[in-house]
Amino acid sequence: MPPLKVAEYLFRRLRQLGVDSVHGVPGDFNLTLLDYVEPAGLRWVGNANELNAAYAADGYARIKGIGAVVTTFGVGELSAVNAIAGAYTERAPVVHIVGTPSRELQAGRKLIHHTFNDGEFGRFAQIHAQLTVAQASLRDPRTSPEQIDEVLRQCLLHSRPVYIEVPVDMVDRYVADDRLAVAISQPAVVPAQTQDEVVARIVERINSATQPIILVDGEIRPLGIVDEVQKLVNTTNWPTWTTVFGKGLLDETKPNFHGIYRGTYETAEVQGFFNAADLVLCFGPHFSSTNSYFYTTIPKPDSAIFFTDTEVKFGTDIVRDIPAKLITHLLLQNLDLSRIHQYNPYPSLPHDQLLSFSEVDGSQPITQDKLWRLLANFLRPGDIVLGETGTAGYGVREMALPPHTRVFAPVTWLSIGYMLPGAQGAALAQEELIASSKYHGITDARTILLIGDGSFQMTAQELATIISHKLNVVVFLINNDGYTIERCIHGRKQRYNDVPRWRYLQAPSFFGASDDTFTGTARTWRELEDALSNEAVSNGKELRMVEVFMDREDAPTGPLSMLIEKQQASDGL
Amino acid sequence: MPPLKVAEYLFRRLRQLGVDSVHGVPGDFNLTLLDYVEPAGLRWVGNANELNAAYAADGYARIKGIGAVVTTFGVGELSAVNAIAGAYTERAPVVHIVGTPSRELQAGRKLIHHTFNDGEFGRFAQIHAQLTVAQASLRDPRTSPEQIDEVLRQCLLHSRPVYIEVPVDMVDRYVADDRLAVAISQPAVVPAQTQDEVVARIVERINSATQPIILVDGEIRPLGIVDEVQKLVNTTNWPTWTTVFGKGLLDETKPNFHGIYRGTYETAEVQGFFNAADLVLCFGPHFSSTNSYFYTTIPKPDSAIFFTDTEVKFGTDIVRDIPAKLITHLLLQNLDLSRIHQYNPYPSLPHDQLLSFSEVDGSQPITQDKLWRLLANFLRPGDIVLGETGTAGYGVREMALPPHTRVFAPVTWLSIGYMLPGAQGAALAQEELIASSKYHGITDARTILLIGDGSFQMTAQELATIISHKLNVVVFLINNDGYTIERCIHGRKQRYNDVPRWRYLQAPSFFGASDDTFTGTARTWRELEDALSNEAVSNGKELRMVEVFMDREDAPTGPLSMLIEKQQASDGL
């Protein structure tokens, strides 16, 4: 066997970890590196620009557990930083690989293009050190495999982005291949000093609780405890809520699942029940303003036990170095179901409801208060639903989900433009999982993007990637003539909240789709019903697109509608 | 008069400096700030995304001498960093204004959206400290005016980007208005200790030179010495070359102007003459690899005198603290034209040549070797021509220019996607200069974008801004089916150098242009001639677009054609 090269080592490792496609954009400092992508059995997905490529890698990573993006020095990598920051914030394990100038050029401080023309080559790595959990600058083939392994391990451990610099002249350096035989491993699970004590303490709280509930947040995905938490939800049958971030991670058809807990935006009954709980088991908490309805969903310290990446918090009492994976495992082992509280009768708590087209007047215009519950009828098991920041990001929270549906909703980073490339990456990951029969036995799932006109304009060109890779994506474009969510917050009538009026449905044709690509318009409920029942929309295999017209000042019921009503009222309306 | 607020102060200062339009994207941390844009008499240009907005502000700044972009905390500002880096590298004075969370949220380390959910608010400013020459974090209304003035001064002095953070709750704080009465000034010109000595030394070198030449580089624009250098070129009548960066800054119709000096890519005669010079006055040098044809245009130390921002370099002997503006001024005063070398006869040196359509066979396909010299016939005084990185960025170098033409060509940062939003910003600046009769008496200039398909895909949505602001822009889209410049460098047939095939001419319609917007196709010289002579193309007032088809492996004569021929040869072609 010929000796192994740095690039081969890197891409084989990615393959081993489940990466089957690499996103990115070529540039003269990564071209030779890209020569090794397809020979390694990886698919190359060339995106239109680097921000989009990194967004796509993030979407892919959230579905497959890891993703990779390749950019070029300076111009490419800096274009991607906003996406890398989002991946950091919301824990998407993205490997950012950058092709950099040769060691000779760098050591010689050459005034090469894509620098500031000042001989300084370290700036972009310094920037990435702010945005990634581990960095490797490959300068010595003797240590490159170890460096690669270590950053990949960190990437998986923290479920956060890492950064690898590959100088052009390192790409084909020979490296030892012995490490390849051993899979990249997570740190061994060492029994923690405090674990028995902590388990006992939790079990005691569980056994003595008279109104226990469960609150599941989105970090259970990166923490790798989705199955454990699902088991707990199933076996306890305790009332369970999720957060925006957690939506879609659990089986939402279970009778004890009550959707997203909305804090002060819930009815008095639900708030009352939630607040009266004497135990809230809270898994994977991520209490950003958006995800916690402005901190109003955070359980009270005296009733809550929080399970975070490495800590268990009894309210404000923190026990460190008890990883969530370890403790949930122990908890399941030590739980005596005969001793825990059984709700009998089960309390009357609401569930996410579907709405039927028979309940609306087909001739009436489409409104935000009903749209999302109607759209939810369209969903099938295994679909991925992305609700972009904006009214769609609030709307998606109302959708009742079939099993194995995954949801992308605004959590904390909230960078608009993310969801379209994110949908590309997620759809590709979904396709790969289906192709390798690792998708819950599901074979015909779709990726459904719900997106406002303003967000669409940010990264629209990634439709071309969806088209050229023939991905199964349905786009519902919410055309409400501008940045409606911003109108709700401030400047209802201000011109800065307007956007140019595109002819959105020309997008598929412009971006190269075949002439028979479905596009449709819905202004009334009947038109929407027609679109949803159209065979091409529901069972198409490639891109299709529906433009949904709504009023500029219409927003989903909840925080947004309250905000805009307040502005309207103060304007005397 | 009501007291002045922070936002009012900031925008008035920008107006005083010549900013008439502000680019950007709204976000919840800048909405109230944006309320003050139009009342300050500024035009708001809402771009599709922040990278594009910052690119546009850069294009605007290069034409008007200063530009501004407003983004929102985190997501917005990080999207823009690649453009800010480019502005730093190529000295575009861009003011990056970021709306940030209130001081209360920051001081309370609140887990607000657009953070990493860790209470840390300083990261993005730290990143910008790498990319800007001065930063202001407005936290105290008492010092805000001074802080604003100081960063704007630095912006102008260095002709480089600066960064201003405006927390939401600072926007409407009252500030003293007394500073507004005094214009923001550059540091006073203090006579330098060494100046007489340096002038004498230069004059002596000038008087004794027997083969003196002038090499002009692009930093003469940011250094503010274009007029001085032009005068020197005119009065000496010495052979003068420019660099890529300098192209368009001088009057290229002068008989002693010989276009871009291409180093080892010149004929032996030209190289011989250049290298035999015993004096090279080199103004505003910027010797990056691309701009210096891989360092082959850099004059030999023993013949060269370099005039940089604050130094005069006699070869490798550096005299510091002699600003270019001061020394060129003194030089003009002290030059005795009767004592300097007069070329008689003037040496036979080539000039950029136009090519006429009568010299090509109209039925033949369009080729890179002739395209650019033919396109040059289309230019008129005052036009702005942008040649995007790619084959167009090499082609534009060949174009003979009428007076007052400005050129944007790849210099050092070379971030593809820059030129389309850059054209938007430049066209707006041009329109404003024309409207205020500050454009050399020219009233009908156009902005002409020469761009490859790959680059176009990066930032195509900014066509919508060009359309909605009715800017006078002609787009020549070079459709050569992918990243041809990259094919030249490496991977001629590799799939990563392909791009999805868009239906490019549908762009105006998709992005909202009126139905009568001109679009045309040119595959042959005759079709190109027809397009160029079309009244709508040459004298239209808004967007028009011509798609020019060329071969995938065709490149302008010079470095690119040599590279691809080398690859073809090694593949046995």
Ligand SMILES: Cc1ncc(C[n+]2csc(CCOP(=O)(O)OP(=O)(O)O)c2C)c(N)n1
């Ligand atoms: C990169 C980025 N820029 C700006 C913002 C601020 N922002 C948040 S939502 C929004 C408008 C979204 O409008 P649209 O997508 O049309 O959705 P709508 O609410 O109108 O349905 C903006 C500009 C952001 N979150 N991210």
Ligand SMILES: Cc1ncc(C[n+]2csc(CCOP(=O)(O)OP(=O)(O)O)c2C)c(N)n1
């Ligand atoms: C932001 C960014 N990403 C990647 C690159 C690397 N790059 C330089 S030129 C180029 C291709 C340009 O192709 P195109 O615009 O089609 O022009 P052509 O040479 O084909 O005429 C690429 C990808 C870059 N310079 N900037």
